[in-house]
Structure formats: structure tokens, C-alpha cells
Amino acid sequence: xxxxxxxxxxxxxxxxxxxxxxxxxxxxxxxxxxxxxxxxxxxxxxxxxxxxxxxxxxxxxxxxxxxxxxxxxxxxxxxxxxxxxxxxxxxxxxxxxxxxxxxxxxxxxxxxxxxxxxxxxxxxxxxxxxxxxxxxxxxxxxxxxxxxxxxxxxxxxxxxxxxxxxxxxxxxxxxxxxxxxxxxxxxxxxxxxxxxxxxxxxxxxxxxxxxxxxxxxxxxxxxxxxxxxxxxxxxxxxxxxxxxxxxxxxxxxxxxxxxxxxxxxxxxxxxxxxxxxxxxxxxxxxxxxxxxxxxxxxxxxxxxxxxxxxxxxxxxxxxxxxxxxxxxxxxxxxxxxxxxxxxxxxxxxxxxxxxxxxxxxxxxxxxx
Amino acid sequence: xxxxxxxxxxxxxxxxxxxxxxxxxxxxxxxxxxxxxxxxxxxxxxxxxxxxxxxxxxxxxxxxxxxxxxxxxxxxxxxxxxxxxxxxxxxxxxxxxxxxxxxxxxxxxxxxxxxxxxxxxxxxxxxxxxxxxxxxxxxxxxxxxxxxxxxxxxxxxxxxxxxxxxxxxxxxxxxxxxxxxxxxxxxxxxxxxxxxxxxxxxxxxxxxxxxxxxxxxxxxxxxxxxxxxxxxxxxxxxxxxxxxxxxxxxxxxxxxxxxxxxxxxxxxxxxxxxxxxxxxxxxxxxxxxxxxxxxxxxxxxxxxxxxxxxxxxxxxxxxxxxxxxxxxxxxxxxxxxxxxxxxxxxxxxxxxxxxxxxxxxxxxxxxx
Ligand SMILES: Cc1ncc(COP(=O)(O)O)c(C=O)c1O
Ligand SMILES: Cc1ncc(COP(=O)(O)O)c(C=O)c1O
Ligand SMILES: [Mg+2]
Ligand SMILES: [Mg+2]
Ligand SMILES: [Mg+2]
Ligand SMILES: [Mg+2]
Numbered sequence: 001x002x003x004x005x006x007x008x009x010x011x012x013x014x015x016x017x018x019x020x021x022x023x024x025x026x027x028x029x030x031x032x033x034x035x036x037x038x039x040x041x042x043x044x045x046x047x048x049x050x051x052x053x054x055x056x057x058x059x060x061x062x063x064x065x066x067x068x069x070x071x072x073x074x075x076x077x078x079x080x081x082x083x084x085x086x087x088x089x090x091x092x093x094x095x096x097x098x099x100x101x102x103x104x105x106x107x108x109x110x111x112x113x114x115x116x117x118x119x120x121x122x123x124x125x126x127x128x129x130x131x132x133x134x135x136x137x138x139x140x141x142x143x144x145x146x147x148x149x150x151x152x153x154x155x156x157x158x159x160x161x162x163x164x165x166x167x168x169x170x171x172x173x174x175x176x177x178x179x180x181x182x183x184x185x186x187x188x189x190x191x192x193x194x195x196x197x198x199x200x201x202x203x204x205x206x207x208x209x210x211x212x213x214x215x216x217x218x219x220x221x222x223x224x225x226x227x228x229x230x231x232x233x234x235x236x237x238x239x240x241x242x243x244x245x246x247x248x249x250x251x252x253x254x255x256x257x258x259x260x261x262x263x264x265x266x267x268x269x270x271x272x273x274x275x276x277x278x279x280x281x282x283x284x285x286x287x288x289x290x291x292x293x294x295x296x297x298x299x300x301x302x303x304x305x306x307x308x309x310x311x312x313x314x315x316x317x318x319x320x321x322x323x324x325x326x327x328x329x330x331x332x333x334x335x336x337x338x339x340x341x342x343x344x345x346x347x348x349x350x351x352x353x354x355x356x357x358x359x360x361x362x363x364x365x366x367x368x
Numbered sequence: 369x370x371x372x373x374x375x376x377x378x379x380x381x382x383x384x385x386x387x388x389x390x391x392x393x394x395x396x397x398x399x400x401x402x403x404x405x406x407x408x409x410x411x412x413x414x415x416x417x418x419x420x421x422x423x424x425x426x427x428x429x430x431x432x433x434x435x436x437x438x439x440x441x442x443x444x445x446x447x448x449x450x451x452x453x454x455x456x457x458x459x460x461x462x463x464x465x466x467x468x469x470x471x472x473x474x475x476x477x478x479x480x481x482x483x484x485x486x487x488x489x490x491x492x493x494x495x496x497x498x499x500x501x502x503x504x505x506x507x508x509x510x511x512x513x514x515x516x517x518x519x520x521x522x523x524x525x526x527x528x529x530x531x532x533x534x535x536x537x538x539x540x541x542x543x544x545x546x547x548x549x550x551x552x553x554x555x556x557x558x559x560x561x562x563x564x565x566x567x568x569x570x571x572x573x574x575x576x577x578x579x580x581x582x583x584x585x586x587x588x589x590x591x592x593x594x595x596x597x598x599x600x601x602x603x604x605x606x607x608x609x610x611x612x613x614x615x616x617x618x619x620x621x622x623x624x625x626x627x628x629x630x631x632x633x634x635x636x637x638x639x640x641x642x643x644x645x646x647x648x649x650x651x652x653x654x655x656x657x658x659x660x661x662x663x664x665x666x667x668x669x670x671x672x673x674x675x676x677x678x679x680x681x682x683x684x685x686x687x688x689x690x691x692x693x694x695x696x697x698x699x700x701x702x703x704x705x706x707x708x709x710x711x712x713x714x715x716x717x718x719x720x721x722x723x724x725x726x727x728x729x730x731x732x733x734x735x736x
């Protein structure tokens with residue numbers, strides 16, 4: 001391949017090169033043990049230490065207080081969508097869900113099975129292109145659920161809402177450690193790791209102590225967060241390698257200067273790209289400006305410039321044009337169409353600059 | 369390290385060197401895409417193809433008929449312990465569980481939450497050192513559950529029992545593709561991959577078509593096997609890397625000559641080790657001869673030779689003695705004590721020979 005590849009995939013997605021190299025090496029020999037990390041017993045000292053260190057990195061980087069537990073689980077974030085209400089929402093209790101995108105809706109759908117889940121807002125009719133901050137909140141909700149960053153629609157909660165009662169629960173899958181959040185403002189913070197903090201195969205759930213154990217139902221052992229807290233994430237065989245990739249990614253972030261440092265870079269990468277879109281005659285961002293995500297940037301052709309019947313062919317042309325420069329995975333999600341650039345922590349400024357240049361050059365080509 | 373390392377871990381465990389090398393390389397660049405497999409969208413063509421190929425390898429190697437579906441899931445085999453009764457066992461229906469070890473008991477415990485789970489046998493009082501083939505079977509059971517190979521106690525079902533009614537369900541975690549089984553004899557075959565077929569992070573469930581969808585309960589989306597069958601294992605982000613390690617391990621097994629070829633080697637490895645134990649004055653196997661596993665070989669000191677009050681110190685000494693020769697992870701499970709050698713598919717004959725030599729040399733040292 002002639003060009004350096006920049007991978008704008010929404011997830012699994014770009015990871016730090018250093019972490020990839022360390023993961024690759026550990027597949028052959030983990031910490032000079034002579035044994036691959038893929039073959040190491042999860043109950044061996046080196047792996048137990050690696051888990052403890054990963055948790056420590058997370059605590060430091062996110063500023064997770066002592067009175068929060070951290071659970072690493074396989075199964076994907078979608079599994080947490082049912083586990084969370086199963087563990088926290090009693091059959092007659094109420095939870096408010098802010099419906100700001102597909103993932104919020106999927107979480108909401110699972111919660112309805114376990115209790116009285118209510119929509120606090122719903123911008124579906126606007127293709128979730130903005131976040132409705134005017135929430136209808138229940139008087140005695142157990143929790144309020146938000147999707148911190150809406151991966152598909154490219155919107156994010158810049159300021160998190162305050163629950164009227166109960167605690168705040170946030171799915172941070174697509175902005176895990178991308179910006180500072182105050183963990184103490186939340187009862188539960190959770191997400192899949194496969195965007196900002198690891199490869200696919202592991203999720204992280206951060207739970208304030210004292211919130212579990214209050215529902216009146218029998219929870220299968222593996223679906224009970226308490227099982228994993230009591231066993232220090234070693235109740236059964238955990239996804240060791242995905243946790244190691246997280247460990248190396250967090251180490252990279254620590255060396256980078258932590259969340260403050262990466263947030264600054266993330267904001268400048270996002271500003272660079274949004275400004276290019278705002279100045280472009282051919283491309284236009286789809287998300288409401290005030291809710292723009294710094295991680296996922298969906299954009300489409302400007303309808304005034306590209307006629308509807310030409311858009312599909314031109315979209316293919318643009319994706320080829322970008323791919324020839326090493327810019328990959330820019331196709332938009334089917335529910336928004338067009339294009340999406342995911343510019344997670346590990347996407348270097350150079351990648352965003354290359355995309356901005358590509359947008360400009362394609363515009364010249366189109367406008368002639 | 370002076371010696372080549374042989375890793376006798378019960379799981380995660382030894383994998384083919386070739387598969388480890390390929391996994392390591394893919395962490396940097398997957399199939400010349402310029403992108404790490406850890407960063408590749410699960411919905412990209414190369415990953416979809418890799419999943420299809422993995423399924424195809426499994427079908428070929430195990431002889432899985434067309435009318436069986438294959439589900440790849442994260443979460444571990446322990447998660448399947450609750451998912452299986454949730455999906456197959458109605459609240460008023462009965463399932464028979466043959467209690468032949470810790471894992472069978474854990475499966476049984478979860479099933480009790482979902483229906484009428486009954487113990488078909490229970491050799492707990494004999495520390496599960498043998499399999500009771502004299503099963504008490506219900507007249508109208510939905511299924512009979514067996515653990516094909518009891519990882520901890522080193523026993524295996526050489527001939528699977530026939531259910532009186534319903535179908536046979538088997539946990540093959542610790543002998544996946546180690547020996548030929550006739551999949552048509554089972555309704556469900558399942559297991560964690562982290563012993564014989566991959567690293568930790570993925571499970572495989574093989575389900576005969578027509579058995580699902582018969583229970584009268586609402587199943588959360590992610591816990592419903594049908595969800596994953598309908599979405600060809602791409603309902604949500606699957607554990608891509610663990611599936612790839614499986615792909616490479618299965619490819620190695622195919623090149624090796626398939627299950628027939630590996631079974632032959634496995635039997636000769638097991639015979640070599642058991643014969644050494646039987647001829648040893650110092651060591652003795654703990655499992656009943658007629659039920660001996662070809663995968664997990666637990667053994668202890670002969671009580672007539674090693675006095676009880678000397679056993680602990682001598683055990684430490686033996687583990688150090690073995691470790692100095694590169695023979696690792698030989699400590700027994702706490703419920704059996706002593707030692708355990710797991711000699712899975714990827715353990716070469718040379719590793720077993722090295723262990724046999726080590727047992728002999730330690731014996732000489734002890735007997736003086
Ligand atoms: C915000 C958000 N939540 C949840 C999910 C689902 O994660 P998983 O595929 O691990 O189930 C995604 C996946 O993209 C996401 O972006
Ligand atoms: C036979 C058997 N079943 C189930 C399990 C549990 O698997 P997991 O740790 O993936 O939950 C094990 C683990 O060793 C096992 O040996
Ligand atoms: Mg979304
Ligand atoms: Mg514009
Ligand atoms: Mg067992
Ligand atoms: Mg003997």
C-alpha cells in the first residue's frame with residue numbers, strides 16, 4: 001500500500017500502534033515467561049497482576065473513586081443492556097431512558113422487560129440529529145439512563161443531565177476516556193471497550209458501591225455483577241487478551257498525559273474536521289452544531305450542490321477517492337447515510353488532516 | 369530460559385505455535401489490509417469471510433450436519449450454563465443433569481432457576497473420581513446434560529449415555545475436537561474455546577435446528593440464541609480476535625489431518641503418561657481407570673510412599689523440579705490436590721515425554 005492507512009471505523013477501531021505491537025509480542029511470549037498470553041492461565045500471578053494493573057490504570061485515568069467497583073466482562077455492551085436493568089431495576093420500579101439514538105433505544109427495549117422503563121426524550125423523528133435536553137423525568141425513578149456519545153448520529157451530551165431522583169447511568173462506549181467526566185456524578189458508567197480503550201471482546205462497568213443487591217429477583221450467577229465483584233473479575237475465565245490490549249492502550253494514554261491531554265487533542269481534531277465541513281460547499285455535517293460529538297463525525301453531500309439522483313454514485317466515488325489515499329472505513333451508517341469519520345483517541349491529527357485535505361481535493365474535483 | 373517451555377495449564381492452555389504466530393502477525397496487519405485485526409470493523413468483508421471460514425472449518429472437522437446452527441459468543445462457558453436452560457427448559461419441564469464434577473454442578477445450579485433440573489447421578493462423595501453410568505433418567509425430560517470431559521477430575525464419558533426422552537446436551541469445553549463425536553447424537557454441543565480450540569473470550573454452541581423457540585418466557589435479546597443465529601453471529605460486536613485464534617487453530621488441526629489424526633496422537637500421549645503413573649511407585653493417578661480422560665491427567669503422591677506430613681513440602685519440590693525443566697502449570701486443582709497435567713491437542717508428544725522423564729527422575733531422587 002502506497003499511503004499510510006488511516007482507519008476511521010466506528011468500532012472496532014484504531015488503537016495506538018505501541019499497544020498493537022505489545023499485544024502482538026505478547027501473543028508469542030508474555031513478559032518473558034516463555035508462554036503466550038493466549039495460553040496463560042487466568043489464575044496465574046502474571047495475569048492476576050495484569051488485571052490489577054489495568055484496573056489501577058482505569059482508576060487513575062478516569063479518577064474513579066474508591067467506592068466504585070470495576071467489572072470486566074465479555075459478551076459485548078449489548079449484553080449489559082439487559083444486565084443493568086436485571087441488576088438495578090425492580091419489576092415495579094421506574095427508569096428513565098433518554099432516547100438519543102439507536103443504542104439508547106436498544107438499552108431501553110431490554111429495560112422494559114425488567115421494570116417500568118420510560119422515554120425521557122425521543123428525537124427519532126429528527127433522525128436523532130440533536131439531543132433533546134428538555135427531559136421528562138419521573139419523580140421516583142431508580143435511575144436515568146443516557147448514551148454519553150451517540151456513535152451513529154454523532155451527537156454527545158456536552159453537559160450531562162441531573163436525574164430528578166435515583167442515579168445517573170451512562171453508556172460511554174464511544175467516548176470512553178475521550179474527555180473528562182466526573183465519575184461521582186454517576187451511579188453506573190459502562191461501555192464496550194472496542195472503540196477507545198481496547199479491541200472487541202471486553203466491556204467495563206463501573207458501579208458505585210451500595211447500589212447492587214436491591215432488586216427482588218433471582219439473577220443467574222454470571223449475570224449478577226456482584227458475582228464478578230466478589231471474585232475480583234476471576235469468577236470464570238475472563239477475556240484475558242482483550243483486557244491486556246486495554247492495559248496497553250491505557251498505558252499509552254497515561255504516557256500521553258492522560259485524559260486532559262487527549263481531550264485537548266480530540267477537541268482540536270474535531271474542530272479541524274468540523275471547520276472543514278462548515279467551509280465546504282460539497283459536504284455538510286448532519287448533527288446539530290450544539291450537540292456535535294468529538295468522536296464520530298457523520299456528514300453527507302450538500303443537497304443544494306449534489307443532486308439526489310447523483311448522490312449514490314458520487315458517494316462511491318468519494319469512498320474510492322479516499323481509499324486510494326489510505327483513508328478507510330468512511331462509509332456512513334445506513335440510518336444516516338453518507339459518510340462518518342470516527343476520530344477516536346488513537347487517531348492522530350495527521351489522519352484528520354489527511355481527511356480534511358481529501359475533502360478539499362474532492363470538492364475541487366466536483367466543482368471543477 | 370534454558371529449556372523449551374511446556375505449558376500443562378488446564379485452560380487457557382497450550383495452542384499451536386503456528387496459530388500463535390499468525391495471531392501475532394494479525395495484530396499488526398490483517399491479511400495485508402494495513403489494518404490490525406484488533407481495529408477491523410466486524411462488519412468488514414475480511415472479518416465476515418473469516419467468520420464464515422471458521423464456521424466452515426468447524427463443520428468439516430466435527431462433521432456438523434447442515435441442520436445444526438453454530439453460535440459464537442463472548443461471556444464464557446459459565447454464561448452458557450444459564451443461557452441453555454433459559455432457551456430450552458420451560459418452567460414446568462424437567463432436565464436431567466449427570467453430576468460428574470464441578471462444572472456439571474455449576475450448570476445444574478443455573479438450570480434449577482429455569483425449570484425442574486434433576487440429578488441423574490452424583491459421585492461427589494467419591495470426589496468425582498469416576499463417572500456413574502447408572503443414570504436415573506426422567507420419563508419426559510427435555511434434555512439430558514453431560515460434561516463430556518471433567519477437566520478437574522480427569523474423567524470423561526467414553527461412551528455417551530442415551531437420553532430416555534428429549535435430547536442430549538454436552539459441555540465439551542475441555543475436549544473440543546480432541547476425539548471424534550457424532551454430533552447427530554446431540555441436540556446441543558457447547559463449550560468454552562480456551563482449552564483446545566482458541567484463547568479465552570469465545571464460546572461455541574452447536575444447536576440442532578428446531579429445538580429453539582419452545583419455551584414460554586421472554587428472553588433478553590442477547591441471551592436468546594435465535595438472535596445470534598438470525599444475525600449470523602454479527603448481531604453485536606463479536607469477539608473477533610478470539611474467533612480468529614480459533615480459525616488459525618482449526619486450520620492447524622485440518623493440516624494435521626483432522627480429528628482422527630489428533631485423536632490418535634492424544635490417545636498415545638495419554639497412554640504414555642498413564643503408563644508412567646501406573647508404573648511409578650511415587651505417583652498415582654486419581655481417576656478411575658475405566659473413565660480416564662485423555663486430556664486432563666490428575667495425579668498425587670502415593671500415600672504408601674510419601675507420608676502425609678511430608679506431602680506438601682515434597683509437592684512444592686516436585687513443582688520446582690519440573691519448572692526447572694520448563695514443565696509449567698502442573699499444580700493440581702485445589703479440590704483434588706496434587707498435580708494435573710493437561711495434555712490438550714497442541715501439547716506435543718515431546719512435552720508428555722519430558723513430563724514422563726521428569727516423573728521418573730523425581731522418583732529416583734525421592735527413593736534415593
Ligand atoms: C454507544 C454504543 N453502545 C453500545 C454499543 C453496542 O456494543 P456491542 O457491539 O459491544 O454490543 C455500541 C456499538 O457500536 C455503541 O456505539
Ligand atoms: C468442562 C468445563 N465447563 C465449563 C468451564 C467454565 O468455562 P468458563 O471459564 O469459560 O466460564 C470450564 C472451565 O474450565 C470447564 O472445564
Ligand atoms: Mg447512536
Ligand atoms: Mg458544509
Ligand atoms: Mg470438572
Ligand atoms: Mg503409580
